[in-house]
Amino acid sequence: MSLAITTLIMVMLPTTTVLSSYVASQVATTTAATTLSLEREAKALLESGWWSSYSNHTLQRCNWTGISCNDAGSVIGILPSSHVIKVGDKFKNMDFSCFPNLVFLSLSGHELNGATEDFMFNISHLSTITHLDLSFNILHGPLSPRISNLTQLEFLDFSYNQIHGFIPINIGKLKNLVTLLLCHNKLFGSIPSTLGKLINLETLDLSFNLLNGPISSTLGELINLKTLDLFNNFLNGSIPFTLGELTNLETLDLSNNFLSGPIPSPLGELTNLEILDLSNNFLNDSIPSTLFQLSNLVSMDVSNNYLIGPIPSSLGFLHKLEKLLLGFNRINGSIPSKIGDLKTLRVLFLQSNLLEGLVPEEIGDLEALSLLDLSQNELSGPIPPQIGNCFKLEELDLSNNNLEGLIPYQIAELQHLDRVDLRNNNFSGVIPFTFLRFGNYFHASFTCDETNSSVFWEVFGGNKNLTPYFCSPATYSSVRKSYNLQIFLPVSVLVALFLLGCLLFLWRNEVKVNPTSVLQATTNGDLFSIWNYDGRIAYEDIIAATNDFDIRYCIGTGGYGSVYRAQLPSGKVVALKKLHRLEAEEPAFDRSFRNEIKFLTEVRHRNIVKLHGYCLHKRCMFLIYEYMERGSLFFILSDDVQAVELDWTKRVNTIKSTAYALSYLHFECTPIIVHRDISSNNILLNSDLEAFVSDFGTARIIDPDSSNQTRLVGTYGYVAPELAYTMVVTEKCDVYSFGVLALETLVGKHPAEILSLLSAPSSLQTIMLTDVLDPRLSPPTSQLVAQNIVHVATIAFACLQADPKLRPTMKHVSQMFLSCQRSLRSPLRTISLLQLLNCGMHMEGSSQAPQF
Template sequence: MGSFIIISTFLLVLLLFPSFHPKCGASASADEAAALLKWKASFQNQNNSFLTSWNLQSINAKKSSVLPCTWAGISCIDGKIFGSIPKQIGNLSKLSYLNFYANELSQEIPPEICNLTNLTHLDFGSNQLSGPIPVAMENLISLQFLSFNQFSGPLPELLCQSGILHNITVSENMLTGPIPKSLQNCSSLVRAHFNSNRFQGNLSEMFGIYPVLDFIDLSNNKFYGKLSSNWGKCKILTTLVVAKNNITGAIPPEIGNLTQLHKLDLSSNYLSGEIPREVGKLASMLKLDLHDNQLTGSIPQELGIGELTQLSELDLSRNFFTGEIPSEFQSLQSLGTLDLSQNNLSGSIPKALAELPGLLHINLSFNNLEGPIPSALYKEIVRSTEEFSETYCIGKGGCGSHSILVYEYLERGSLAKILSIEEEAKELDWQKRLNIIKGVAHALSYMHHDCSPPIVHRDISSNNILLDPECEAHVSDFGTSKFLRRDSSNWSSLAGTYGYVAPEFAYTMKVNEKCDVYSFGVLTMEVIKGKHPGDLIANLMSSKLEEIELKDLLDQRLLYPNEQIEKSLISVLKLARECLHVEPQCRPTMLIISRLISAC
């Protein structure tokens, strides 16, 4: 084996073994060294100068914590790999598994990668790669898993020409054009993430029947046309998300055939007509979201008397529904969130709603409802707020049969609004901003560690932090909050605001306190920067703190802080960095954060 090949091979090692990089501060393990030695044993020329250091004898116990970082050709960088993908990678013709996930690779994919015809798994996710996807990628006929990021242009036309592609993830790019015909007829497809791009075209003509499809997300694109009845023939589909497009027409009744469907999100489109009664057959449904459409008619009673016994979230808001709220909703014993706001509903609120054991969030505002709030529901509201300070709960009373709760109005509004207005943002000096961060930290610490059961907010963002006249922070909007049951798995549908949601939600829907910790880290950077940090998060996590200029993380609308405030800001930013760790178990608890931040 020539030295040229060895050098390119070492480049590959650096890219393909992310576990060599420290995880939660730990260095590479002896297990990883053993894996490299096994790989070395497969080389024909093991006496090459690069390989002589690849052994365990020269490493004593004191150095065992850093192997194989001391070996020639191996670099253990603190968390990330930088630079471009070398074109020599195309020489590794027998390579079958290539994973670049979660690094800092940039520039375009070299076309030589298309020489790797034995690839079955290719993951470019969470990098800074850009440019078009090489057309010759369609020649990778063994490909089963494909993940991209930050790319533009169309998808290669023949991506699934082999008919064995299982997983394609191209979410959050700038990809354009229609979905290729090869993917339209890709019967091997199991999971597909097309969301958050600029795809367009007639949705009713783009997708066929997928016998093994489990998950598909088409949201936040420019698709138009109607929903095809073919979706009802994808028998094992568990998640169908087509939100934020330009879909028109009625919801096909064939959707009711998807007995394994857990999540149906058709929100923010132009759907019309009535909800088909067949939706009541979806026995596995956990979340049904049809908000922000043009749906009409009455809410079908089949949603209550049907088979939706596991339904936990129902959002029919911002439509044109008429008639009464079905009393049959009393059968939805697992319901935790019910939003029927901004419709034309009339009549009284069914008393049975107050008796639903898990109902945490109900929004019936902006309708034509009348009559009293059911007494049990009113008492539950009072019970839920009885520990609030008198500062926030001004009083309770009523007029006739109408019960009333009165709360203080926080006139300054949301933190997001204040930061977006230059004059108001300048009024939030560094000390006030530190106090806001401390206030949110203390509130989350209370929710996570002093409440029984603990409460996870799930939507910490600048829009949900309200300020009073003294600029004291108040955490608001508990509509997506969730009680954590220690004897439960705590699985949930995705909630939260884009840009604040913890990255583990990309592959799991399990809720714990560390979701809020990540969101708190983003919020902390936003308060200090004066706007959402965006790409600064990646820069902060991939760089050593001493390499980062504090001024680059500060709101330029304020004067540079004095020495004392500067030290506090640095300490807070260090905490924020810990909160943003990609591994949930590596993030500190809010109790620890609250205690540390009090000293800042």
């Protein structure tokens, strides 16, 4: 037995030796193969020309900028920085066959300008790649069918290129795809039905293309879909009922197409839906009541269609709704009283329909409401006084209805209201005295018959029974009773008393104002007009409040005068801008001073500083403003303590307020007014840190029939670059200055360094947004705050484009701020300034900022 075992061992020894030798040789071969493979990867990277500066460091390729490796040292990710690496049309130089383990490839914003077919030929064999991002380039030609070879893809982004042609049918082979972004291209043809095979898809964005034909019903098979964006195409036909099967859908945007037919009632089964936009189509029939039971809905926009029927009373279930836009349809019936249940509603647009009946008093329950438009309907009855409970209301349009009765004084007591239109109704009685407090709409001269006033007609015109007089709240109450009893004698008496009051007012002017000053003002043809809500501010009160403009009351010095703080006998605090006597003798300063009066007495907006009065006289020239307790934005940003108090939300609101004011100047003033000196010094903040545009000394009216050439004015660092060589002022000059201001507010200081890099945008690739945000504030932890910051930054870069024609208008900017913002797809820390710049360049025509 022992001999047998010994013999067996002796027989096995050679075999074991051979096996060991074989294994050793295989390991050596594998090691050699691996080493060779890694060397090929390094060689391919160098030969591409993208990493030429690393030629002496091939062994450290995993540490190269934009290169990621696995544990074995093989390249699995290529994300080059355009700050270090310029790709351009050199992508053909890269031999992608050398990267068998490549998983992640992102060349977004690298100015790739070749044909997509050539590029796909190079990468179509990458069987392991899961993430491919070629967005924000200049790729052209059709989307290559070779894309279907990348069967492991989970993320595919070709957005913001110049790709045309059809969407390949075989794209349906990418079964693992989760995100597909083809927006902002020139794709045409129909949406292929094979997209319905992408069962793992969560985001599909085909917006801003030239797609036509019907929406494929197979999209209803994408059961995991959360976002479906098909807006701004040429799609026609009806909306497929199968979309009602997308129960995970959160955003559905089919706006700006040529869709027709009814809104499918199965859409009411999308219980996770937050944003629904079907606006600007040709949809007809009634709105399904099931849509008004989507309890997670935040925004519903079905405006500009041909919808009919009543508004379902079930809308009271929309407890999270912030925007309801049903305007420009043929909706009839009355406004449901359940509207008052929408406690979070901020925007309600029902204009240009066939609505009738009363304005429900339950609208007064909408405490979050900021925009209300019920114009161009057939509404009747009085305006409910409960509307005065909408404390955040900024715009109110009830024009072109059949409303009647007295105008409630509560409307003008709404502190945030800056725009109101009550024209073309059947109102009667007198105008409540409280309207004198309504922004800059009315000043002291508007206390008597104003039938010829353009201001009167802009707000109250077309109400033939409305008396153009103001009366006090107490008088208003008496008039209401008299009106209800149809007793006109007391009204006549009140009017007579009011006229007597006007005479007494004028007599007090004669007595109280310094006779010498008045005489000189009349003799020299100068102007003297000072007022407040109660009637007037006496000249001597101003002199006494400042001790004849003593230096102790001076709080700042402006471009052509000093600013004083004055507390009047009534307790009211005002700011006085006084032109120095020597400067008053200079024609240029005098022109600027009068220019500021001219504009501020004509404009009226809640975010434009209020002018309470002025005195133009050789001995004394000053303006009286609403006092802004917190001073200028520049002052706040320069102070570390106050800068922290101006948190991210307040900064975003400051930027928005400035945008709304500029939009008003550019689009609602006739003729257009260009400010020409938007800077942080000219944005003032009150005690609540609300922003107001000030200093109209350099403002200018734009005449469409003239060249509008001008001398260079404005604050250095904010002036639009084209003014240096064209000297032609346009509203786009203000847009550029606004862009600088917006960035400054986020950064906490003037963004001179960022502005200097705009001429070499690739340098912005490695600069993250979080790197430049004001370090005195903690990074935003709220998703909403983060997306607001990204939203503002994107708009700012859009406003800073060198070509003024490419900058958005301030009206467009305002619309962007009012639009629903979508959640960030990427963490805030991963968003670069180059991405923001590229997104800003593609904003034109869109009501929403691009999504990150």
